[in-house]
Amino acid sequence: MTTTIxxxxxxxxxxxxxIAVNLSLALTKQNKNTLLLDADLGMxxxxxxxGINPKFSLEDFVLGSKSLDDVINTTSDKLRFVSGGSAINHLLNLSDLERHKIIQNFGNVKNKPETMIIDVGAGAESSSLTFMASADKVIVVITAEPTSFIDAYGLIKxxxxxxxxxxxxxxxxxAHSQIQAKLNFDKFRAITQKFLDVNLNFIGxxxxxxxxxxxxxxxxxIMSGNSDKSPDIEAFLNMATNLNTLATNKTGTIKFFEN
Ligand SMILES: Nc1ncnc2c1ncn2[C@@H]1O[C@H](COP(=O)(O)OP(=O)(O)O)[C@@H](O)[C@H]1O
Ligand SMILES: [Mg+2]
Incomplete structure (x- = not known):
């Protein structure tokens, strides 16, 4: 069974x-078969x-010249990875049909990952939302800035x-520290839950x-290679463990891996 996040x-x-890159590497370090999909196609x-220059990307799959298995790269850390391609390309304007082709075809990948991390585009654009809705779980990254709070609130809404x-x-x-990160989360949760009936869970x-x-x-x-016990590295390992505490969304749309 694959969990997509x-x-x-x-x-x-x-x-x-x-965060998507280092979290994926943290999962790989914890011996989880992990696949990172770069679905932030405009960027x-x-x-x-x-630090890799992939030969093939999602673009080759969408254009029909390669299968999904063909466009999966493996890094020196044994992380499997699908590149979104270069910034200036056809995929900037992915149609609904092309998005569905991507989502539907992951079920046919030969070596199914335990976890797939998807880096989706910023904002509440339809492509980001389609990929979010097709994943089992969602994480929203925020910073302490008010603009980040407002935009994250808009996305969640x-x-x-x-x-x-x-x-x-x-x-x-x-964040300045782990304590401050948690305080910022508490503040963000209080604002969001005042208006929306959603569950927010602090991952780290x-x-x-x-x-x-x-x-x-x-x-x-920082999570590549032999990592030490620095606080940054510990933080990513803790977040990788905390992913288990995150509840799945039942959205009624097609999922990446219909388990
Ligand atoms: N924890 C961090 N500490 C210091 N700089 C960071 C940190 N996270 C991100 N950055 C900086 O922010 C920039 C944008 O990060 P990136 O992951 O590309 O953001 P996004 O994918 O949200 O656009 C990076 O190039 C880096 O300089
Ligand atoms: Mg990005």
Whole structure:
């Protein structure tokens, strides 16, 4: 059985890709068969963070020249990965039909992952929402900034009202400390639950860290290779464990893996 987890955000630049990549690597470190799908098609850049130059991407699958199995890359950390392709391409304007082709075909992948992490585009665009609704679980990444709160609230509202999604994990990025991350989450939950009947679950916090910044420039994620016991690394391992506490959404739409 595969559990799919969409990583979403209200606004861009909050660290969604950084979290999707490092969380996927944390799961791999915990010996979980993990697949990372870069579905942020307008801004596909997971491959840049991972430091790999994939030969084939989702674009080759959508255009019909490759199967999904053909476009799965494996990183040196044994993470399997489907690139969203380059930023300036056809996939910017993915049709409903093409999105459904992607979602439906994951069921045919040969080596089914235990967990699939999906980096979806920022905001409440229909492509992001389709991928979110087709995943079993959803995590919304926020930062302490008011703009992030407002945009994340807007995303959750649309997901709840239009797609009947009611369970959301939350990761607070660029926090000063773990305590502050939890306080920010409490604040965000209080605001959201005042108006919407949804469940928000704290998955964890990621500190604003020079090491994470440097890892992006060096194209080597902090969870890649032999990692030490630093707080940043522990935070990602804890979040990977906490994914089990997140409830599944029953949306009535087609799912990536009809288990
Ligand atoms: N925890 C962090 N600490 C320091 N810088 C971060 C952190 N997370 C993200 N960043 C910075 O924010 C930028 C955007 O992150 P990214 O993961 O690409 O965001 P998104 O996918 O949401 O657009 C990165 O290039 C990096 O410089
Ligand atoms: Mg991104």
């Amino acid at each position: 969409a990583i979403a955000s209200g606004k861009g630049g909050v660290g969604k890709t950084t 596909a850049n997971s491959h840049i963070l991972l 649309t997901a709840f009202l239009d797609h009947k999604m009611e369970n959301f994990g939350v990761i607070v990025n660029m 916090g990621v500190s604003s860290s020079q090491r994470i910044k440097t890892s992006i420039i060096r194209r080597k994620p």
